[in-house]
Amino acid sequence: MDRTTEELLSFLKEAVTPFHAADRLCRTLEADGYERLPENRPWKLITGGRYYLSRNGSSVLAFSLPEGPFRGFQIAAAHTDSPSFKIKESADRVSAGYRGAETEPYGGSIYSTWLDRPLSVGGRVCVRTEEGVETRLVRSEGPLFLIPSVAIHMNRSCNDKASFSAATDLQPLYGLADDEPFSARIAEMAGVPKESVLSRDLFLFSDGGTVWGAGEQFVSAPRLDDLQCVFALFSAFRGAQPKDAVPVFCAFDNEEVGSRSKQGAASDFLRSALERICESLSLSRNETAARLADSFLVSADNAHAIHPNHPEYADPLNAPVLNGGVVIKFNADQRYTTDAESCALFRRFCEQAGVPVQCYANRSDLPGGSTLGGISSSQVSVRSVDIGLPQLSMHSAYETAGAKDTDALVRVMQCFFSASLETSPSGIRIRF
Numbered sequence: 001m002d003r004t005t006e007e008l009l010s011f012l013k014e015a016v017t018p019f020h021a022a023d024r025l026c027r028t029l030e031a032d033g034y035e036r037l038p039e040n041r042p043w044k045l046i047t048g049g050r051y052y053l054s055r056n057g058s059s060v061l062a063f064s065l066p067e068g069p070f071r072g073f074q075i076a077a078a079h080t081d082s083p084s085f086k087i088k089e090s091a092d093r094v095s096a097g098y099r100g101a102e103t104e105p106y107g108g109s110i111y112s113t114w115l116d117r118p119l120s121v122g123g124r125v126c127v128r129t130e131e132g133v134e135t136r137l138v139r140s141e142g143p144l145f146l147i148p149s150v151a152i153h154m155n156r157s158c159n160d161k162a163s164f165s166a167a168t169d170l171q172p173l174y175g176l177a178d179d180e181p182f183s184a185r186i187a188e189m190a191g192v193p194k195e196s197v198l199s200r201d202l203f204l205f206s207d208g209g210t211v212w213g214a215g216e217q218f219v220s221a222p223r224l225d226d227l228q229c230v231f232a233l234f235s236a237f238r239g240a241q242p243k244d245a246v247p248v249f250c251a252f253d254n255e256e257v258g259s260r261s262k263q264g265a266a267s268d269f270l271r272s273a274l275e276r277i278c279e280s281l282s283l284s285r286n287e288t289a290a291r292l293a294d295s296f297l298v299s300a301d302n303a304h305a306i307h308p309n310h311p312e313y314a315d316p317l318n319a320p321v322l323n324g325g326v327v328i329k330f331n332a333d334q335r336y337t338t339d340a341e342s343c344a345l346f347r348r349f350c351e352q353a354g355v356p357v358q359c360y361a362n363r364s365d366l367p368g369g370s371t372l373g374g375i376s377s378s379q380v381s382v383r384s385v386d387i388g389l390p391q392l393s394m395h396s397a398y399e400t401a402g403a404k405d406t407d408a409l410v411r412v413m414q415c416f417f418s419a420s421l422e423t424s425p426s427g428i429r430i431r432f
Contacts, residue, residue: 001211004235004407005219009209011231012221016205017122018058018080018253019137021227025060025234025251026052032238034062039272045280053273056263057124057135058253061273062237063246065281071420071431072294073274075248075382076237076413077265077372078229078301079255082222083107083395085114085170087121087202092181099175101145101182104166106203107256111164113397114206118143119172123202125190133198138189144182145172145204172204206397217323217403224399226255228389229300232409239410240417244431246277247417255301255372265375274380294421296345297384298413299337299373302401303327303360305390318361320390323402325356326409329371329386336386337373345428346385346412349419352432353412358390 015021029052030036037043037053045051045065052062058080063073085103093100105111122139147170152158164170174182186202187194209221230251237249254264263269278288306319320327328343329336350357362368373386389409391401415432422429 001216002403002407004410005211005403007235008219008228008231008406009211009221012209012223012227013207015080015223015227015230016120016139016207017084017203019124019201020122020139021080021230022054022058022060022251022253023137025062025230026054028234028238029060029062043276043280045277047281055267055269056253056261057137059263059269060251061248061269063248063273063277064242065246065277066242066244068244070246070291071244071422072246072291072296073248073382074242074245074296074417074419075250075270075380076233076298076300076416077250077252077270077376078233078299079226079252079265079372080230081107081253081256082225082227083109083256085109085172085204087182087200087204089199092183093171094177097177098173099177099179099181100171100173103171103204105170108395110393110396111170112162113393114170114204115147115149117146117206117397119145119147119204120207121145121202121204123200125186125200125202126198127190127192128196128198136190136192138186138202140185140189143207144185145174147172211403218400219403219406220398220400222398224391224401225302225394226300228302228391228401228406229409232389232406233300233413235410236413237417239414242418243420245420248274250376252372252376259372259375265372266379268379270376271379292380292382294423295382296342296416296421297373297377297380297382298346298416299371299376299384299386300409300413301371301386301388302391302394303329303388304394305392305402307392313363313366315361315363318359320358320360322390322392322400323404324358324390325405326350326412327358327360327388327390329388330359330361331368334374335368335370337377337384338386341428342383342385345383345421345430346387348430349416350412352430353415355408355412360388360390
């Protein structure tokens with residue numbers, strides 16, 4: 001196993017919920033000497049400084065300032081959330097002599113992949129204190145739940161276009177009816193009496209990751225979409241050597257449910273941070289607009305690789321393969337923001353980094369999803385490209401990607417974060 005893949009699997013093991021992913025990012029930034037900026041106080045930034053902020057405990061933004069004037073922002077964004085099951089506020093349920101927890105789907109999972117799999121639980125718990133409310137990060141030490149399937153003897157059509165009811169088929173088993181309810185375990189994980197728990201955001205998660213294949217060329221793990229990109233962007237951000245641009249790393253929450261939250265890409269999180277950076281450096285509104293005109297946003301969210309058993313679902317000329325390199329994503333209806341200009345610029349970064357490039361477009365009669373690019377650029381109007389890493393089984397409880405592709409994204413994004421752009425009537429100059 002190469003070092004990049006080993007570090008990716010270590011990150012995935014910790015980043016079991018968006019809250020844990022953000023916590024891991026923040027702790028690493030603190031260790032690297034980045035100063036945390038509170039959103040509820042004025043900022044006092046200095047040239048050469050390194051800063052970060054977090055919102056809701058699940059989204060993170062980090063940046064560094066050059067010693068002198070800067071040309072623009074080199075921004076890259078990914079998302080911390082993945083499809084899962086969220087435990088409801090009132091969750092304790094008893095049925096047929098068993099005890100479970102009432103849940104509802106978060107995002108669009110492949111439901112069958114969650115069945116008969118040991119599941120752990122994690123997230124945040126808000127507890128009562130003398131001063132107000134304290135938030136505590138929690139995760140179970142091992143699996144606590146399992147969603148049992150119905151035996152084929154009782155459901156003879158289970159292999160024929162199976163459908164699932166979220167209200168009945170997908171509720172997890174926790175214990176027997178006379179066992180202590182799960183709400184008591186929540187207080188235990190938070191280290192407080194049961195009556196001190198005020199509320200919580202808890203999700204089921206699957207654990208474990210592995211490298212496999214004839215030449216160990218594949219990596220499979222939960223939450224590769226989109227923590228593989230979060231990891232790669234963050235690694236590149238830490239290793240970059242910026243000169244006359246401001247590198248900005250963003251990890252948003254709630255992409256899987258539309259991004260329309262105070263911590264999602266549709267919020268003012270990115271726009272507010274960029275405006276406050278410019279204001280703290282005494283730039284006028286006119287000067288801020290000029291910096292944005294020389295800025296670039298890379299939206300990184302994994303892409304569909306061509307399927308070995310169903311190649312017919314792919315566009316025949318725009319079908320990425322695992323370990324084929326970074327994917328640039330296109331869509332005529334602007335579900336992806338890539339256009340000729342942003343594609344050309346990103347290709348130049350890939351050439352500079354020696355990284356292979358692939359293209360993805362949906363088969364023309366199959367609708368596709370959307371991602372962060374269009375949502376983010378509607379808040380901050382900068383040129384933008386949508387990219388990703390090729391993977392199989394997107395939105396499964398256990399996804400598969402190419403073991404070599406993570407390092408490819410790290411290398412091109414390190415080049416991206418270290419560069420700057422200069423726009424003129426004749427074209428766009430990249431300062432490597």
